[in-house]
Amino acid sequence: MGVAICLFVYATGAAIFAPPLLRALTADGAAPRLGVAAWLAVLVSVLGSWSVAIVFALGAVAVRVWHHPRVLVILGAGRSQGVATVVTAVVLVGAVAVAAVQLARLFRAMRARAHEHAEALRLLGRPLGHYRSGAECFDPGVVVLAAAEPAAYCLAGRPDVIVITSGAVDALGDRELAAVLAHERAHLTGRHPQILTLLRGLATTFPRLAVCRDGAREVGRLCEMWADDGAIRHHGRAALLSGLLAMSGIATET
Known part of the structure; x- marks a missing residue:
C-alpha cells in the first residue's frame, strides 16, 4: 500500500506543478x-x-483478504472501515474502467471521422498538377479543393492526404507553395494528427485535469513550430514566411 500512496502523491504533484513549468520552459x-x-x-x-497506484492498492486489499479471511467476516458484519475500503476500491476500478472505455471510443470515433474526411476530400479534390506544374505538384498525396479562401491542412488517413485550396494555389508562388506543402508533410511525418487526436481525446475525457487540457493545447502549438522547422530546413525561412503571409492575405515586398 505504501508504493501505491507514493505513486499517487507523485502523480498528483506532477499533474499540478508540471503544466506551468512546461509552459514556461x-x-x-x-x-x-x-x-x-x-x-x-x-x-x-x-x-x-495513477493507474499503477490503483492496481497496487487493489492488490494490497486482495492480498490482505487472501491471507486474512476473517476480513470477509468483518465485511459481512457490516464494519464501517472494511465496507469503506471495499466500496472505495470498487469505485476506483469502476471510474478507471469507464474512463478507459470512453477514451477508447472517443479516439476510435475521432480517427474514423478523420479517415472518412480524408477519403471524401480525395474524391472531391483534384490533383495539384491540374493547377500548377513542377515536381511538387505531382505528389498524389496532395489534392486541391475548390475554395476561394486560402487554406492548407493535412489529415491522417489510409493513405494520408494534404489538402490545399485553389485560393491558396493562386496566392502562392512556386517556392512558397513548396514550403507550405513541406510544412504539412512535416506534420504527417511526425504523426502529429495521431498525437493530437489522442491528446484531444484525453482533454475531452478529463477536462478538469490541467495536464491533459493544457497538454493538448501546448503540444498543438509546439507541433506547428516543429512543422515550421521542417519546412525551413528544406526551403528556407523566407519562403515559408512569405507563403504564410500570402495565405493570410498580407502583402509582402518582393
Whole structure:
C-alpha cells in the first residue's frame, strides 16, 4: 500500500506543478520536438502512475483478504472501515474502467471521422498538377479543393492526404507553395494528427485535469513550430514566411 500512496502523491504533484513549468520552459519554442516529448512524457508518467497506484492498492486489499479471511467476516458484519475500503476500491476500478472505455471510443470515433474526411476530400479534390506544374505538384498525396479562401491542412488517413485550396494555389508562388506543402508533410511525418487526436481525446475525457487540457493545447502549438522547422530546413525561412503571409492575405515586398 505504501508504493501505491507514493505513486499517487507523485502523480498528483506532477499533474499540478508540471503544466506551468512546461509552459514556461517551452514558451519560446526553441526546441519544439523536445517540448512535445516532455509533455508526452509527463502525461504518460502521470496517468501511468495513477493507474499503477490503483492496481497496487487493489492488490494490497486482495492480498490482505487472501491471507486474512476473517476480513470477509468483518465485511459481512457490516464494519464501517472494511465496507469503506471495499466500496472505495470498487469505485476506483469502476471510474478507471469507464474512463478507459470512453477514451477508447472517443479516439476510435475521432480517427474514423478523420479517415472518412480524408477519403471524401480525395474524391472531391483534384490533383495539384491540374493547377500548377513542377515536381511538387505531382505528389498524389496532395489534392486541391475548390475554395476561394486560402487554406492548407493535412489529415491522417489510409493513405494520408494534404489538402490545399485553389485560393491558396493562386496566392502562392512556386517556392512558397513548396514550403507550405513541406510544412504539412512535416506534420504527417511526425504523426502529429495521431498525437493530437489522442491528446484531444484525453482533454475531452478529463477536462478538469490541467495536464491533459493544457497538454493538448501546448503540444498543438509546439507541433506547428516543429512543422515550421521542417519546412525551413528544406526551403528556407523566407519562403515559408512569405507563403504564410500570402495565405493570410498580407502583402509582402518582393
